[in-house]
Amino acid sequence: MQISRILLRTIALICFLISWYMLLRRIPETFFDISVTVNLIVSLLKLGIFYIYEFLLLTGLGLAILVMFAAVQIMGDGTSVSMEEVNEFYQNFISLWLPHPAEVRFDLQQFYANAPIFLIQFCIIIGILGVVAFAYIGSVRGAILSFLSIYLLILFPMICVRIGIPFENLKIEYSDPLMGVLLAVISYVGLEMSFRSSYVDEIFEKSMKRSRRIERQVNELLRFKEKISEKPQMIIPRRPLLTIDAIHYLRELIERRTRKGKYEIGRQRVLKRASAYLKDLQRKDPRIKIYLAPRITPPEERRMLLSLFKDLPLRIPLLLTITYAIVYFPKIIIEKWGSTPLTESVEALIPELTVFLLVPIVMLLLLVSKIAHRRE
Amino acid sequence: MAPRGRAITVLGIFLFIMGLSLSELLFVFIGTLLILSIAVTMPLFYYTVSFADIIVMRILDKDKVFAGDFVNIKVTIENRSRYAYDLVEIRDNIPEVFEVIAGDNVAVANLPPGASFTYSYVLYPKMRGTYAIGPIRLVIKDRLGFFWAEREIPSITTITVYPSYEEIKRLDILSRARFIGMEYGVHSTKQKGIGMEFLMIREYEVGDEFRKIDWKATARTGKLMVKEFESERNVEIMIFLDSSKSMAVGPPEENKLEYSIRAIVTLVKMALERKDNVGLCVFSDRVHEFIKPKSSEKQFYDILDVLAKVSAGGRSNLANAIEYAISRLKRRTLFLIFTDLEAPSSFILEGIKLAVARGHSVVVISPFGPWFEVSAEELSPVERALAEALLIEMWEKRRAVAREIEKYGVAVVNVGPDDCIPAVISEYLKMKMRGLAQV
CATH class of the missing domain: 2.60.40.10 (Immunoglobulins)
Incomplete structure (x- = not known):
């Protein structure tokens, strides 16, 4: 069991490391610049302080102006001031203050420039932490997070370019689709292996832990000896110096202690009787401890490995073949047998054609599942 | 689908859509791969599950x-x-x-x-x-x-x-230690009779059998003295358990009904060991269960079976229950009635009157609600003051009913959670001493 688990985890780890290597080697060094993060945080802080300052200032001034106009109206010579006039005054006042000072404008530019790089760095950190979590504690969440980070890392720059933020393109060998497919395959194999290793953890490790926990509990119960708890001390005021409230309070305290003591004594009695019952059960059936704390007996290592890997040679190639066929087949067919206008059309280059194959296949599989489920 | 399956499907669809919108084959590929990994596994899984x-x-x-x-x-x-x-x-x-x-x-x-x-x-x-x-x-x-x-x-x-066996176990231990109550007729009634258990020595009266004369006592006192022995006659007991809604007010494990049931179990066990005939009638607005008094071993388990299933509900109608029982009882019987006396007093009095008129002996064991329902330490000072006022009011009402009942020569024993079982045992023993409802 140990070998199977280590083997599966190692394969998954190697796959993730290869994927990350394939990705990280494409990322320019400037993306690892830690000063980007520092600058972003500093500019964020500065911007935050500036906006808080501006908000407080404008609110304060606005209130002051309102009070001033109100005072003029009340105590003045009877000339009235309309709200439009107050508003106009305030707007003019704001226009003097609101434009960002040059320093703040610089911070804003810094923020826009550094934010995407920071996001990339964030993805890298999360992805690597996910791999580490998976390697150490076999966390499937870590594996999924790492897998997701790989693709978000590629996705961010693309989206940035699309929305017009100047950004270096991070596409993995954009001109070579094979590299992309390779990355997809390796990362997917890593993900699937992590799922398989989690199965070994879940079924055998958890069962072992549960069994150990119950064994401990049963042993404790079998060895249980009743502890004679002390009787709660009675607090009796000797002299009537205490107030009525204090006496009530003390009485309550005693009642509470007595009640707690009673509960504990009751619990001890139950455990004592449970211990006797278990001993009796054990005498009648010596295997009772095995039934109380059952363990799933792991199969031999060879059989375990066989069972874990037997469907892989079929499953992974089958999945890859179907996926490849769905994604690339329409394109190949159009290129081979399509008419010239169709081959040269823009539609032939877009991947939407995949939908026409993927959706019916998935629907068919869902239908088969539904029928199989109904049959049951 | 399991959460992991859902997460992978959502991730696959997301990457697939991203691939389509960015015209990026890598994302279309990985999205398709994830979606298919789920779709291909699904029929295989459902096919094998049976x-x-x-x-x-x-x-x-x-x-x-x-x-x-x-x-x-x-x-x-x-x-x-x-x-x-x-x-x-x-x-x-x-x-x-x-x-x-x-x-x-x-x-x-x-x-x-x-x-x-x-x-x-x-x-x-x-x-x-x-x-x-x-x-x-x-x-x-x-x-x-x-x-x-x-x-x-x-x-x-x-x-x-x-119901809990704890009290019975204690009783068993006590019985084994003192040899009480295990043999036929012992401590049955303090009535002079032909039993073997010594009761008292008294002066000779005309008509006493000569074999009863205690010569040692006669020599000591200089008067003719005779020995008295206990009668071994047994008692016929009918237990009435009020299972109306009010009996179950309070904590589920510690309400009036539960305490009454525990007391009844102890009483039944004790009485059956002394070969007394014990029966049970569970009632509220109607009679739910009725077991005729018997002293067989099976009777204990029959009564336990009924007690295990008792659930509270409805309003109490004692008169109806007593009428039902009387029509099925042929002998004079000791009626032990477990009720909180919270029903209309007319029903209670009518029932008592009926039982007494037919020559049955009656004892009312009455758990008093407030003693079971709240604990003083759980209340704030204001709540406590209100509770005390309410308690006094309830107590007065109960006293009035009890006084009416006592007019028929029937004892009303008020019990709380701590003294419920001892009070019942003591009443039972008292009745036996007085030789009531003998078979």
Whole structure:
């Protein structure tokens, strides 16, 4: 069991490391610049302080102006001031203050420039932490997070370019689709292996832990000896110096202690009787401890490995073949047998054609599942 | 679909859509791969899962148990299908009032074809009643954790929990230590008779048998003295238990009904050991259960069976219950009535009147509500003051009813949680001493 688990985890780890290597080697060094993060945080802080300052200032001034106009109206010579006039005054006042000072404008530019790089760095950190979590504690969440980070890392720059933020393109060998497919395959194999290793953890490790926990509990119960708890001390005021409230309070305290003591004594009695019952059960059936704390007996290592890997040679190639066929087949067919206008059309280059194959296949599989489920 | 399966599907769809919107084949490829990994696994999983081929068995070491005792439950699950089930979660549902004291009612197993898995757990039933253990919930998961299928196997085992045995056990220990109450007729009635147990020495009266003369006492006193022995005649007891709604007010394990039931169990056990005939009538607005007084061994378990199933409801009508019982009783009987006296006094008085008029002896054991329902320490000073006012008002009302009852020569014994059982035992012994309702 140990070998199977280590083997599966190692394969998954190697796959993730290869994927990350394939990705990280494409990322320019400037993306690892830690000063980007520092600058972003500093500019964020500065911007935050500036906006808080501006908000407080404008609110304060606005209130002051309102009070001033109100005072003029009340105590003045009877000339009235309309709200439009107050508003106009305030707007003019704001226009003097609101434009960002040059320093703040610089911070804003810094923020826009550094934010995407920071996001990339964030993805890298999360992805690597996910791999580490998976390697150490076999966390499937870590594996999924790492897998997701790989693709978000590629996705961010693309989206940035699309929305017009100047950004270096991070596409993995954009001109070579094979590299992309390779990355997809390796990362997917890593993900699937992590799922398989989690199965070994879940079924055998958890069962072992549960069994150990119950064994401990049963042993404790079998060895249980009743502890004679002390009787709660009675607090009796000797002299009537205490107030009525204090006496009530003390009485309550005693009642509470007595009640707690009673509960504990009751619990001890139950455990004592449970211990006797278990001993009796054990005498009648010596295997009772095995039934109380059952363990799933792991199969031999060879059989375990066989069972874990037997469907892989079929499953992974089958999945890859179907996926490849769905994604690339329409394109190949159009290129081979399509008419010239169709081959040269823009539609032939877009991947939407995949939908026409993927959706019916998935629907068919869902239908088969539904029928199989109904049959049951 | 399991959460992991859902997460992978959502991730696949997201990457696929991103691929389409950015015209990026890498994302289309990985999205498709993720979606297909789910779609391909699904039919295979559902095809292999067959709950009909999974056999579940549950064995209890006893199906009738006293509250506070323990019961061992063994669950066996067998896979009779051709397929292996990688991960099976088994949860045997247990009632909330039960506590698992050893083991666990949940287990995880992997079941190759033809394999079986057995686990066991020990339950601690705290409250009397009839409960259902089960159904068993099975969850089968696939190896990758994408899918699960769950099914409730309708395997139900009924378990009857008798009222707590603790007091009876104490009584047993006491009996064994002092040799009391175990033999026929001992301590039955303090009535002079032909029994073997010495009662007293008194002066000779005309008509006394000569063989009864105690020569030693005669020599000592200089007067003719005779020895008196106890009668070995037994008593006919009919217990009336009020199961109206008001009896169950308060904490579920410590309300008036529960305490009354515990007291009744102790009383029945004691009385049957002394070969007294004991019967039971459970009533509220109608008679729910009626067991004629008998002294057989089976009677104890018959009464326990009834007591285990008592549930509170309806309004109390004592008159109706007594009328019902009288029509079925042929002898003079000692009526022990457990009621909180919260029903309309006309019903209570009418019932008492009827019983007394027919020559039956009656004792009312009355648990007083407020003593059972609230604990003073749980109340704030204001609530406590209000509770005290309410308590006084209720007490006055009860006193008025009790005074009316006492006019018929019937004793009303007010009991609280601490003295409920001792008071009942003491009343029973008192009645026997007085030689009431002898068979």
